[in-house]
Amino acid sequence: AQSVSQHNHHVILSEAASLELGCNYSYGGTVNLFWYVQYPGQHLQLLLKYFSGDPLVKGIKGFEAEFIKSKFSFNLRKPSVQWSDTAEYFCAVEGTYKYIFGTGTRLKVLA
Amino acid sequence: GAGVSQSPSNKVTEKGKDVELRCDPISGHTALYWYRQSLGQGLEFLIYFQGNSAPDKSGLPSDRFSAERTGGSVSTLTIQRTQQEDSAVYLCASSRTSGSKSYEQYFGPGTRLTVT
Numbered sequence: 001a002q003s004v005s006q007h008n009h010h011v012i013l014s015e016a017a018s019l020e021l022g023c024n025y026s027y028g029g030t031v032n033l034f035w036y037v038q039y040p041g042q043h044l045q046l047l048l049k050y051f052s053g054d055p056l057v058k059g060i061k062g063f064e065a066e067f068i069k070s071k072f073s074f075n076l077r078k079p080s081v082q083w084s085d086t087a088e089y090f091c092a093v094e095g096t097y098k099y100i101f102g103t104g105t106r107l108k109v110l111a
Numbered sequence: 112g113a114g115v116s117q118s119p120s121n122k123v124t125e126k127g128k129d130v131e132l133r134c135d136p137i138s139g140h141t142a143l144y145w146y147r148q149s150l151g152q153g154l155e156f157l158i159y160f161q162g163n164s165a166p167d168k169s170g171l172p173s174d175r176f177s178a179e180r181t182g183g184s185v186s187t188l189t190i191q192r193t194q195q196e197d198s199a200v201y202l203c204a205s206s207r208t209s210g211s212k213s214y215e216q217y218f219g220p221g222t223r224l225t226v227t
């Protein structure tokens with residue numbers, strides 16, 4: 001069955017700490033990969049995406065993610081978080097139109 | 112241009128009543144999705160519309176849930192005989208597609224449904 005796993009449900013970091021959020025998926029075909037972010041009181045919005053090509057993709061606000069096909073992973077990273085990165089982060093996989101979202105990771109950054 | 116809009120933003124209803132939730136996708140987006148977001152549950156896929164194709168209803172949790180998309184644009188999600196467990200935020204998203212390729216989704220603000 002298709003699935004997306006986000007291993008960290010809640011993460012608390014101090015400002016300037018490095019961030020890595022794990023995402024693993026199970027899907028038997030070609031996929032497109034996404035990270036979405038939901039800031040408090042705001043819509044879900046796209047953070048970054050991978051369709052093909054360079055497996056290291058860069059998104060908005062200094063975020064990046066690396067697609068490792070052999071590990072079925074698409075981990076999100078940021079070298080130095082800011083208080084404004086406090087949000088909920090969702091990994092998503094799209095295969096032939098159907099999207100599957102992970103359960104989300106709530107990140108709290110302490111000023 | 113305008114983003115995805117949803118109405119109402121909040122809906123409180125009594126158990127057993129029917130509710131209709133509306134979604135206006137971005138103009139030109141052929142794909143439209145409905146999700147349910149419950150606390151700690153992530154996004155639960157409900158239904159997907161793509162152009163004139165038959166919708167993918169595989170995520171609808173029961174036959175009390177139905178959705179339609181008129182004219183390839185506006186969509187309405189209907190929940191009949193609401194139950195307390197239906198309380199959640201219902202999100203709509205749209206995306207453009209090209210052949211077999213789909214692009215990122217744009218989400219609306221959601222409708223917060225509370226069943227009392």
